[in-house]
Amino acid sequence: MDRAIQPPLVDTTACLCRVDAGLKTVAGAKKFVPGTKLCLQPDIKPSIHPTRQKAGRGERNRSQSPLLPGLPDDLAIACLIRVPRIEHCKLRLVCKRWYRLLAGNFFYSLRKSDGIAEEWIYVIKRDRDGKISWHAFDPIYQLWQPLPPVPKEYSEARGFGCAVLSGCHLYLFGGRDPLKGSMRRVIYYSARTNKWHRAPDMLRRRCFFGASVINNCLYVAGGENDGAPRSLRSAEVYDPNKNRWSFISDMSTAMVPFIGVVYKGNWFLKGLGPHRQVLSEFYQPETNSWCPVYDGMVAGWRNPCASLNGQLYALECKDGCKLRVYDEANGSWSKHIDSKLHLGNSKAWEAAALLPLNGKLCIIRNNMSISLVDVSKSENSREATAEHLWETMARKGQFRTLVTNFWSSLAGGLDWSTRKSLLEY
Numbered sequence: 001m002d003r004a005i006q007p008p009l010v011d012t013t014a015c016l017c018r019v020d021a022g023l024k025t026v027a028g029a030k031k032f033v034p035g036t037k038l039c040l041q042p043d044i045k046p047s048i049h050p051t052r053q054k055a056g057r058g059e060r061n062r063s064q065s066p067l068l069p070g071l072p073d074d075l076a077i078a079c080l081i082r083v084p085r086i087e088h089c090k091l092r093l094v095c096k097r098w099y100r101l102l103a104g105n106f107f108y109s110l111r112k113s114d115g116i117a118e119e120w121i122y123v124i125k126r127d128r129d130g131k132i133s134w135h136a137f138d139p140i141y142q143l144w145q146p147l148p149p150v151p152k153e154y155s156e157a158r159g160f161g162c163a164v165l166s167g168c169h170l171y172l173f174g175g176r177d178p179l180k181g182s183m184r185r186v187i188y189y190s191a192r193t194n195k196w197h198r199a200p201d202m203l204r205r206r207c208f209f210g211a212s213v214i215n216n217c218l219y220v221a222g223g224e225n226d227g228a229p230r231s232l233r234s235a236e237v238y239d240p241n242k243n244r245w246s247f248i249s250d251m252s253t254a255m256v257p258f259i260g261v262v263y264k265g266n267w268f269l270k271g272l273g274p275h276r277q278v279l280s281e282f283y284q285p286e287t288n289s290w291c292p293v294y295d296g297m298v299a300g301w302r303n304p305c306a307s308l309n310g311q312l313y314a315l316e317c318k319d320g321c322k323l324r325v326y327d328e329a330n331g332s333w334s335k336h337i338d339s340k341l342h343l344g345n346s347k348a349w350e351a352a353a354l355l356p357l358n359g360k361l362c363i364i365r366n367n368m369s370i371s372l373v374d375v376s377k378s379e380n381s382r383e384a385t386a387e388h389l390w391e392t393m394a395r396k397g398q399f400r401t402l403v404t405n406f407w408s409s410l411a412g413g414l415d416w417s418t419r420k421s422l423l424e425y
Contacts (some may be wrong), residue, residue, distance in 0.1 A: 081110050085118040086138050103192045130156050159207035163218050165240050176207040181226040203236050203245050210257035210269045222255040231274050251290050255279050261305040263312050270298050296331040304354040319343040320351030320363040339390045
Protein backbone atom coordinates (compact mmCIF):
# COMPACT_ATOMS: atom_id res chain seq x y z
CA MET A 1 0.00 0.00 0.00
CA ASP A 2 1.33 3.44 -0.85
CA ARG A 3 -0.58 5.15 1.95
CA ALA A 4 -2.23 4.21 5.21
CA ILE A 5 -5.97 4.66 5.59
CA GLN A 6 -7.16 5.76 9.02
CA PRO A 7 -10.88 5.07 9.28
CA PRO A 8 -12.81 6.55 12.20
CA LEU A 9 -14.15 3.09 13.08
CA VAL A 10 -10.71 1.84 14.15
CA ASP A 11 -9.98 2.31 17.88
CA THR A 12 -6.20 2.37 18.29
CA THR A 13 -6.43 3.84 21.81
CA ALA A 14 -9.61 3.21 23.75
CA CYS A 15 -10.86 2.82 27.27
CA LEU A 16 -11.12 -0.82 28.33
CA CYS A 17 -14.70 -0.26 29.47
CA ARG A 18 -15.70 1.30 26.13
CA VAL A 19 -18.93 -0.16 24.79
CA ASP A 20 -20.62 -0.14 21.43
CA ALA A 21 -22.30 3.18 20.60
CA GLY A 22 -25.67 1.49 20.30
CA LEU A 23 -25.64 0.29 23.95
CA LYS A 24 -27.02 3.09 26.09
CA THR A 25 -27.73 1.26 29.38
CA VAL A 26 -25.63 -0.48 31.99
CA ALA A 27 -27.49 -3.71 31.30
CA GLY A 28 -26.69 -3.45 27.63
CA ALA A 29 -23.07 -2.70 28.44
CA LYS A 30 -22.72 -5.81 30.63
CA LYS A 31 -23.76 -7.95 27.68
CA PHE A 32 -20.96 -6.42 25.65
CA VAL A 33 -18.32 -6.23 28.43
CA PRO A 34 -19.23 -8.71 31.24
CA GLY A 35 -18.55 -7.52 34.78
CA THR A 36 -18.04 -3.82 33.95
CA LYS A 37 -20.00 -0.61 34.15
CA LEU A 38 -20.34 2.26 31.72
CA CYS A 39 -17.38 4.62 31.86
CA LEU A 40 -18.82 7.85 33.21
CA GLN A 41 -15.87 9.22 35.21
CA PRO A 42 -13.88 11.98 33.49
CA ASP A 43 -10.76 11.32 35.58
CA ILE A 44 -9.86 7.88 34.21
CA LYS A 45 -6.33 6.89 35.16
CA PRO A 46 -3.89 6.78 32.23
CA SER A 47 -2.72 3.35 33.32
CA ILE A 48 -5.94 1.73 32.09
CA HIS A 49 -5.51 3.12 28.58
CA PRO A 50 -2.83 0.84 27.13
CA THR A 51 -1.76 1.74 23.61
CA ARG A 52 0.80 -0.75 22.38
CA GLN A 53 0.79 -3.31 25.18
CA LYS A 54 -0.13 -6.82 24.19
CA ALA A 55 -3.72 -7.48 25.16
CA GLY A 56 -4.59 -10.45 27.32
CA ARG A 57 -7.42 -12.87 26.70
CA GLY A 58 -9.92 -10.82 28.71
CA GLU A 59 -8.94 -7.64 26.91
CA ARG A 60 -9.34 -9.26 23.50
CA ASN A 61 -12.85 -10.32 24.44
CA ARG A 62 -13.68 -6.70 25.16
CA SER A 63 -12.26 -5.35 21.92
CA GLN A 64 -14.02 -5.32 18.58
CA SER A 65 -13.40 -8.16 16.19
CA PRO A 66 -11.40 -7.20 13.09
CA LEU A 67 -13.19 -6.39 9.86
CA LEU A 68 -11.18 -9.13 8.14
CA PRO A 69 -9.41 -11.77 10.27
CA GLY A 70 -5.64 -11.48 10.13
CA LEU A 71 -5.60 -7.92 8.72
CA PRO A 72 -5.53 -4.50 10.38
CA ASP A 73 -8.71 -2.56 9.76
CA ASP A 74 -7.08 0.00 7.46
CA LEU A 75 -5.94 -2.75 5.08
CA ALA A 76 -9.32 -4.49 5.39
CA ILE A 77 -11.11 -1.31 4.32
CA ALA A 78 -8.67 -0.89 1.44
CA CYS A 79 -9.81 -4.32 0.26
CA LEU A 80 -13.53 -3.80 0.89
CA ILE A 81 -13.76 -0.52 -1.05
CA ARG A 82 -12.67 -2.44 -4.16
CA VAL A 83 -15.63 -4.82 -4.01
CA PRO A 84 -17.98 -4.02 -6.96
CA ARG A 85 -21.03 -2.01 -6.04
CA ILE A 86 -23.34 -4.78 -7.23
CA GLU A 87 -22.14 -6.87 -4.24
CA HIS A 88 -22.53 -4.19 -1.55
CA CYS A 89 -25.97 -5.43 -0.57
CA LYS A 90 -24.32 -8.70 0.45
CA LEU A 91 -21.53 -6.97 2.37
CA ARG A 92 -24.09 -5.24 4.60
CA LEU A 93 -25.40 -8.63 5.75
CA VAL A 94 -22.06 -9.99 7.00
CA CYS A 95 -21.99 -8.27 10.41
CA LYS A 96 -22.88 -5.05 12.21
CA ARG A 97 -19.44 -3.52 11.72
CA TRP A 98 -19.62 -4.06 7.96
CA TYR A 99 -23.12 -2.61 7.87
CA ARG A 100 -22.04 0.50 9.79
CA LEU A 101 -18.99 0.87 7.58
CA LEU A 102 -21.03 0.76 4.35
CA ALA A 103 -23.71 3.07 5.77
CA GLY A 104 -21.24 5.84 6.58
CA ASN A 105 -19.55 8.58 4.58
CA PHE A 106 -15.99 7.35 5.05
CA PHE A 107 -16.30 4.19 2.94
CA TYR A 108 -17.72 5.89 -0.14
CA SER A 109 -15.56 9.00 0.11
CA LEU A 110 -12.58 6.62 -0.22
CA ARG A 111 -14.12 5.00 -3.30
CA LYS A 112 -14.63 8.39 -4.87
CA SER A 113 -11.16 9.72 -4.00
CA ASP A 114 -9.53 6.55 -5.36
CA GLY A 115 -11.47 6.82 -8.62
CA ILE A 116 -13.40 3.57 -8.21
CA ALA A 117 -16.89 5.01 -7.65
CA GLU A 118 -19.47 3.44 -9.96
CA GLU A 119 -22.35 5.26 -11.65
CA TRP A 120 -25.73 3.55 -11.93
CA ILE A 121 -28.89 4.49 -13.79
CA TYR A 122 -32.17 4.54 -11.86
CA VAL A 123 -35.39 4.20 -13.86
CA ILE A 124 -39.05 4.10 -12.91
CA LYS A 125 -41.63 1.70 -14.30
CA ARG A 126 -45.42 1.78 -13.98
CA ASP A 127 -47.45 -1.44 -14.20
CA ARG A 128 -50.94 -1.96 -15.60
CA ASP A 129 -52.50 -1.08 -12.23
CA GLY A 130 -50.75 2.29 -12.17
CA LYS A 131 -48.31 1.35 -9.40
CA ILE A 132 -44.70 2.40 -9.74
CA SER A 133 -41.39 0.84 -8.80
CA TRP A 134 -37.73 1.73 -9.29
CA HIS A 135 -34.96 -0.33 -10.85
CA ALA A 136 -31.23 0.25 -11.03
CA PHE A 137 -28.98 -0.59 -13.97
CA ASP A 138 -25.29 -1.38 -13.49
CA PRO A 139 -23.58 -0.34 -16.77
CA ILE A 140 -20.37 -2.22 -15.94
CA TYR A 141 -21.95 -5.64 -15.43
CA GLN A 142 -25.08 -4.72 -17.44
CA LEU A 143 -27.42 -5.98 -14.74
CA TRP A 144 -30.76 -4.68 -13.48
CA GLN A 145 -31.90 -4.99 -9.88
CA PRO A 146 -35.03 -3.67 -8.11
CA LEU A 147 -35.00 -1.07 -5.36
CA PRO A 148 -37.06 -1.56 -2.18
CA PRO A 149 -40.76 -0.76 -2.68
CA VAL A 150 -41.52 2.96 -2.58
CA PRO A 151 -43.58 4.28 0.36
CA LYS A 152 -47.33 4.14 -0.08
CA GLU A 153 -47.81 7.83 -0.90
CA TYR A 154 -45.68 7.41 -4.04
CA SER A 155 -46.92 4.01 -5.15
CA GLU A 156 -49.49 5.56 -7.54
CA ALA A 157 -48.41 9.21 -7.67
CA ARG A 158 -47.99 11.15 -10.92
CA GLY A 159 -46.29 14.38 -11.85
CA PHE A 160 -43.61 14.14 -9.16
CA GLY A 161 -39.95 15.05 -9.54
CA CYS A 162 -36.81 13.09 -8.86
CA ALA A 163 -33.16 14.04 -8.50
CA VAL A 164 -29.90 12.78 -7.00
CA LEU A 165 -28.10 14.70 -4.26
CA SER A 166 -24.83 14.05 -2.45
CA GLY A 167 -23.99 11.32 -4.93
CA CYS A 168 -26.00 8.63 -3.15
CA HIS A 169 -29.53 9.87 -2.36
CA LEU A 170 -32.38 9.56 -4.86
CA TYR A 171 -35.09 12.09 -3.95
CA LEU A 172 -38.78 11.90 -4.89
CA PHE A 173 -40.76 15.07 -4.21
CA GLY A 174 -44.14 16.64 -4.86
CA GLY A 175 -46.55 15.09 -7.33
CA ARG A 176 -50.22 14.23 -7.19
CA ASP A 177 -51.67 11.44 -5.10
CA PRO A 178 -54.91 9.93 -6.55
CA LEU A 179 -56.68 10.46 -3.20
CA LYS A 180 -54.92 13.40 -1.53
CA GLY A 181 -54.18 15.55 -4.58
CA SER A 182 -51.05 17.71 -4.86
CA MET A 183 -48.35 16.92 -2.31
CA ARG A 184 -45.47 18.61 -0.50
CA ARG A 185 -44.04 15.26 0.53
CA VAL A 186 -40.31 14.51 0.04
CA ILE A 187 -38.67 11.11 0.45
CA TYR A 188 -35.28 9.77 -0.57
CA TYR A 189 -33.64 6.42 -1.21
CA SER A 190 -30.18 5.96 0.31
CA ALA A 191 -27.90 3.70 -1.69
CA ARG A 192 -25.83 3.21 1.45
CA THR A 193 -28.62 1.77 3.57
CA ASN A 194 -30.81 0.45 0.72
CA LYS A 195 -33.84 2.04 2.39
CA TRP A 196 -36.30 4.89 1.83
CA HIS A 197 -36.33 7.80 4.31
CA ARG A 198 -38.34 10.99 4.94
CA ALA A 199 -36.98 14.47 4.21
CA PRO A 200 -38.44 17.91 5.01
CA ASP A 201 -41.57 18.74 3.01
CA MET A 202 -41.52 21.34 0.25
CA LEU A 203 -42.95 24.77 1.04
CA ARG A 204 -45.68 24.53 -1.62
CA ARG A 205 -47.82 21.70 -2.89
CA ARG A 206 -47.04 21.17 -6.56
CA CYS A 207 -47.07 18.62 -9.36
CA PHE A 208 -45.84 18.56 -12.98
CA PHE A 209 -43.14 21.08 -12.14
CA GLY A 210 -39.53 21.65 -13.17
CA ALA A 211 -36.63 20.34 -11.09
CA SER A 212 -32.85 20.43 -11.34
CA VAL A 213 -29.68 20.10 -9.26
CA ILE A 214 -27.10 22.91 -9.15
CA ASN A 215 -24.11 22.71 -6.79
CA ASN A 216 -25.73 19.81 -4.93
CA CYS A 217 -28.86 21.87 -4.18
CA LEU A 218 -32.29 20.87 -5.44
CA TYR A 219 -34.31 23.53 -7.28
CA VAL A 220 -38.03 23.26 -8.14
CA ALA A 221 -40.18 25.79 -9.98
CA GLY A 222 -43.64 26.23 -11.45
CA GLY A 223 -46.05 23.38 -11.91
CA GLU A 224 -49.66 22.98 -10.81
CA ASN A 225 -51.60 22.63 -7.58
CA ASP A 226 -55.19 21.85 -6.71
CA GLY A 227 -56.01 25.36 -5.56
CA ALA A 228 -56.30 28.73 -7.25
CA PRO A 229 -54.39 29.83 -9.19
CA ARG A 230 -53.81 26.42 -10.67
CA SER A 231 -50.48 27.26 -12.37
CA LEU A 232 -47.62 28.34 -10.11
CA ARG A 233 -44.92 30.99 -10.39
CA SER A 234 -43.20 30.14 -7.12
CA ALA A 235 -39.82 28.43 -6.90
CA GLU A 236 -37.80 27.00 -4.01
CA VAL A 237 -34.50 25.31 -3.23
CA TYR A 238 -33.48 22.50 -0.88
CA ASP A 239 -30.00 22.50 0.66
CA PRO A 240 -29.12 19.02 2.00
CA ASN A 241 -26.37 20.46 4.20
CA LYS A 242 -28.91 22.64 6.03
CA ASN A 243 -31.72 20.08 5.55
CA ARG A 244 -34.31 22.74 4.78
CA TRP A 245 -36.24 24.38 1.95
CA SER A 246 -36.28 28.10 1.21
CA PHE A 247 -38.01 30.26 -1.39
CA ILE A 248 -36.14 31.81 -4.30
CA SER A 249 -37.38 34.48 -6.72
CA ASP A 250 -40.67 33.77 -8.47
CA MET A 251 -40.73 33.07 -12.18
CA SER A 252 -41.80 35.89 -14.50
CA THR A 253 -44.95 33.99 -15.47
CA ALA A 254 -46.71 30.93 -14.15
CA MET A 255 -45.56 27.87 -16.06
CA VAL A 256 -46.01 24.10 -16.23
CA PRO A 257 -42.57 23.03 -17.53
CA PHE A 258 -42.29 20.05 -19.84
CA ILE A 259 -38.53 20.19 -20.42
CA GLY A 260 -35.48 21.61 -18.66
CA VAL A 261 -31.69 21.51 -18.51
CA VAL A 262 -28.78 23.04 -16.58
CA TYR A 263 -26.33 24.62 -19.01
CA LYS A 264 -23.22 26.56 -17.93
CA GLY A 265 -24.54 27.05 -14.42
CA ASN A 266 -27.97 28.38 -15.47
CA TRP A 267 -31.25 26.49 -15.36
CA PHE A 268 -33.32 26.65 -18.56
CA LEU A 269 -37.02 25.75 -18.57
CA LYS A 270 -39.58 25.48 -21.35
CA GLY A 271 -43.28 24.90 -20.73
CA LEU A 272 -46.87 26.04 -21.05
CA GLY A 273 -48.27 29.24 -19.55
CA PRO A 274 -51.73 29.86 -18.05
CA HIS A 275 -53.22 30.27 -21.53
CA ARG A 276 -51.40 27.26 -22.97
CA GLN A 277 -48.82 29.48 -24.66
CA VAL A 278 -45.22 28.21 -24.92
CA LEU A 279 -42.86 30.02 -22.54
CA SER A 280 -39.11 29.81 -21.88
CA GLU A 281 -37.12 31.18 -18.95
CA PHE A 282 -33.76 30.62 -17.32
CA TYR A 283 -32.68 31.02 -13.69
CA GLN A 284 -29.32 32.46 -12.55
CA PRO A 285 -28.39 31.16 -9.06
CA GLU A 286 -25.73 33.85 -8.58
CA THR A 287 -28.22 36.70 -8.92
CA ASN A 288 -31.35 34.78 -7.85
CA SER A 289 -33.21 36.07 -10.90
CA TRP A 290 -35.32 34.75 -13.79
CA CYS A 291 -35.06 35.99 -17.36
CA PRO A 292 -37.11 35.12 -20.46
CA VAL A 293 -35.39 33.34 -23.36
CA TYR A 294 -36.14 34.06 -26.99
CA ASP A 295 -33.03 32.84 -28.82
CA GLY A 296 -32.51 29.85 -31.06
CA MET A 297 -31.59 27.57 -28.20
CA VAL A 298 -35.17 27.18 -26.98
CA ALA A 299 -36.81 27.78 -30.36
CA GLY A 300 -35.72 24.36 -31.66
CA TRP A 301 -35.68 22.61 -28.31
CA ARG A 302 -38.44 20.01 -28.07
CA ASN A 303 -36.87 16.71 -26.96
CA PRO A 304 -34.79 15.54 -23.95
CA CYS A 305 -31.58 17.49 -23.57
CA ALA A 306 -28.33 17.12 -21.58
CA SER A 307 -25.16 19.11 -20.96
CA LEU A 308 -21.77 17.39 -21.09
CA ASN A 309 -18.30 18.96 -21.00
CA GLY A 310 -19.69 22.42 -21.68
CA GLN A 311 -21.69 21.29 -24.75
CA LEU A 312 -25.46 21.08 -25.02
CA TYR A 313 -26.98 18.03 -26.73
CA ALA A 314 -30.58 17.20 -27.63
CA LEU A 315 -32.33 14.29 -29.31
CA GLU A 316 -33.11 14.92 -32.97
CA CYS A 317 -35.57 12.05 -33.46
CA LYS A 318 -37.93 10.14 -31.20
CA ASP A 319 -35.92 6.92 -31.04
CA GLY A 320 -32.70 8.77 -30.21
CA CYS A 321 -30.80 7.57 -33.27
CA LYS A 322 -29.60 11.11 -34.00
CA LEU A 323 -28.32 13.93 -31.75
CA ARG A 324 -28.13 17.67 -32.25
CA VAL A 325 -25.43 19.94 -30.79
CA TYR A 326 -26.09 23.55 -29.85
CA ASP A 327 -23.78 26.10 -31.46
CA GLU A 328 -23.69 28.99 -29.01
CA ALA A 329 -21.78 31.27 -31.38
CA ASN A 330 -24.49 31.05 -34.04
CA GLY A 331 -27.38 30.53 -31.63
CA SER A 332 -28.61 27.46 -33.48
CA TRP A 333 -28.70 23.66 -33.37
CA SER A 334 -26.56 23.05 -36.42
CA LYS A 335 -24.30 20.03 -35.84
CA HIS A 336 -25.63 16.47 -35.94
CA ILE A 337 -24.33 13.13 -34.67
CA ASP A 338 -26.07 10.35 -36.59
CA SER A 339 -26.00 6.65 -35.71
CA LYS A 340 -27.22 5.74 -39.24
CA LEU A 341 -29.58 3.25 -37.60
CA HIS A 342 -33.24 4.23 -37.28
CA LEU A 343 -35.04 1.99 -34.78
CA GLY A 344 -38.64 2.90 -35.56
CA ASN A 345 -41.46 5.22 -34.60
CA SER A 346 -43.30 3.00 -32.13
CA LYS A 347 -43.92 4.11 -28.53
CA ALA A 348 -41.67 1.31 -27.28
CA TRP A 349 -38.60 2.69 -29.09
CA GLU A 350 -39.22 6.30 -28.10
CA ALA A 351 -36.34 7.84 -26.16
CA ALA A 352 -37.46 8.79 -22.65
CA ALA A 353 -34.25 10.33 -21.29
CA LEU A 354 -30.83 11.67 -22.22
CA LEU A 355 -28.21 11.94 -19.47
CA PRO A 356 -24.42 11.90 -18.92
CA LEU A 357 -22.83 8.61 -17.87
CA ASN A 358 -19.10 8.05 -17.38
CA GLY A 359 -18.18 10.84 -19.80
CA LYS A 360 -20.62 9.66 -22.47
CA LEU A 361 -24.25 10.39 -23.31
CA CYS A 362 -26.76 7.73 -22.30
CA ILE A 363 -30.07 7.28 -24.17
CA ILE A 364 -32.85 5.37 -22.37
CA ARG A 365 -35.92 4.24 -24.30
CA ASN A 366 -39.39 3.19 -23.23
CA ASN A 367 -38.65 -0.49 -23.84
CA MET A 368 -35.65 -0.18 -21.44
CA SER A 369 -33.04 -0.45 -24.17
CA ILE A 370 -30.00 1.71 -23.44
CA SER A 371 -27.42 3.18 -25.82
CA LEU A 372 -24.19 5.07 -25.13
CA VAL A 373 -22.78 7.76 -27.42
CA ASP A 374 -19.13 8.72 -27.14
CA VAL A 375 -19.44 12.36 -28.19
CA SER A 376 -15.76 13.04 -27.46
CA LYS A 377 -14.78 10.90 -30.46
CA SER A 378 -17.12 12.82 -32.73
CA GLU A 379 -15.40 16.06 -31.73
CA ASN A 380 -11.80 14.83 -31.97
CA SER A 381 -11.94 12.68 -35.07
CA ARG A 382 -13.47 13.57 -38.40
CA GLU A 383 -13.27 9.96 -39.50
CA ALA A 384 -15.18 8.56 -36.52
CA THR A 385 -18.00 6.32 -37.74
CA ALA A 386 -21.35 5.61 -36.15
CA GLU A 387 -20.14 2.11 -35.31
CA HIS A 388 -17.44 3.55 -33.05
CA LEU A 389 -19.59 6.27 -31.51
CA TRP A 390 -22.73 4.31 -30.56
CA GLU A 391 -22.83 1.36 -28.19
CA THR A 392 -25.85 -0.67 -27.09
CA MET A 393 -25.60 -1.68 -23.43
CA ALA A 394 -29.01 -3.19 -22.71
CA ARG A 395 -31.70 -4.45 -25.03
CA LYS A 396 -35.35 -5.14 -24.46
CA GLY A 397 -34.77 -8.89 -24.45
CA GLN A 398 -31.86 -8.69 -22.01
CA PHE A 399 -33.96 -6.93 -19.42
CA ARG A 400 -36.74 -9.49 -19.61
CA THR A 401 -34.32 -12.31 -18.82
CA LEU A 402 -33.11 -10.48 -15.71
CA VAL A 403 -36.43 -9.25 -14.29
CA THR A 404 -39.21 -11.76 -14.76
CA ASN A 405 -42.25 -10.50 -16.67
CA PHE A 406 -41.11 -6.89 -16.45
CA TRP A 407 -41.96 -5.98 -20.01
CA SER A 408 -45.26 -7.83 -19.99
CA SER A 409 -46.42 -5.70 -17.05
CA LEU A 410 -45.20 -2.40 -18.47
CA ALA A 411 -48.01 -0.20 -19.73
CA GLY A 412 -47.62 3.13 -21.46
CA GLY A 413 -43.86 3.33 -21.25
CA LEU A 414 -42.21 5.57 -18.67
CA ASP A 415 -43.89 8.33 -16.69
CA TRP A 416 -42.92 11.48 -18.63
CA SER A 417 -43.01 13.67 -15.54
CA THR A 418 -40.31 11.68 -13.76
CA ARG A 419 -36.75 12.53 -14.74
CA LYS A 420 -34.41 9.57 -15.01
CA SER A 421 -31.60 9.96 -12.55
CA LEU A 422 -28.03 8.84 -12.37
CA LEU A 423 -26.62 7.73 -9.05
CA GLU A 424 -23.02 7.22 -8.09
CA TYR A 425 -21.20 6.20 -4.93
